Structures are given as C-alpha cells and as structure tokens.
Amino acid sequence: MELLKTWVNNYNAGAGILAFEEIHALLGCSKIFAEVYISELCRDGFIQLTGGGWAASAYTLTDKAKFYAIEQNWITE
Incomplete structure (x- = not known):
C-alpha cells in the first residue's frame, strides 16, 4: 500500500x-x-487504466482509493 x-x-x-x-x-x-x-490495485478497485497498453499505459485513482486514503488518515483537512 x-x-x-x-x-x-x-x-x-x-x-x-x-x-x-x-x-x-x-x-x-x-x-x-x-x-x-x-x-492487483486495478482488481481491488483502487486505480483504473485510462488508456494505452502496458508500454504506454496511464492510471488514475478511483473514488474508492480516495475514500480509503481518508479512512487511513493519509489525507487530513
């Protein structure tokens, strides 16, 4: 993580x-x-592929990852 x-x-x-x-x-x-x-991160729903294949792929965080970050206190106000 x-x-x-x-x-x-x-x-x-x-x-x-x-x-x-x-x-x-x-x-x-x-x-x-x-x-x-x-x-694994894709399968668990924390990131998603935004385009390309492995060589030119790009990934973004999902809402699930953002909520998880808040729950883990990685992000505070």
Whole structure:
C-alpha cells in the first residue's frame, strides 16, 4: 500500500495520472513485479487504466482509493 499512499500524495500535489514507467520507477522493482502490483490495485478497485497498453499505459485513482486514503488518515483537512 506504500505506492498507493505515494500516489495519493502525488494526486494531492496535482499529479493525478501516472504512466506505467513512472509507477515502475516509484516501485524500484522488476517490470513484472510492477505489472502484477498494478494489476492487483486495478482488481481491488483502487486505480483504473485510462488508456494505452502496458508500454504506454496511464492510471488514475478511483473514488474508492480516495475514500480509503481518508479512512487511513493519509489525507487530513
């Protein structure tokens, strides 16, 4: 969930959409691990694909992720 927390912070700072390569760099892991982690976040409804294939894909947070961030106290007023 650390990536999701970082993503929420980036969203709050104005960067709501992340490309696969940006996510891969944030994770600092193998490409396959990044793909699996992204798939899990999509499956769990925290992010959604906004276009492209794996090489040119971009993802955004869902409302579920935003509510989860508030519940986890990652975001405060």
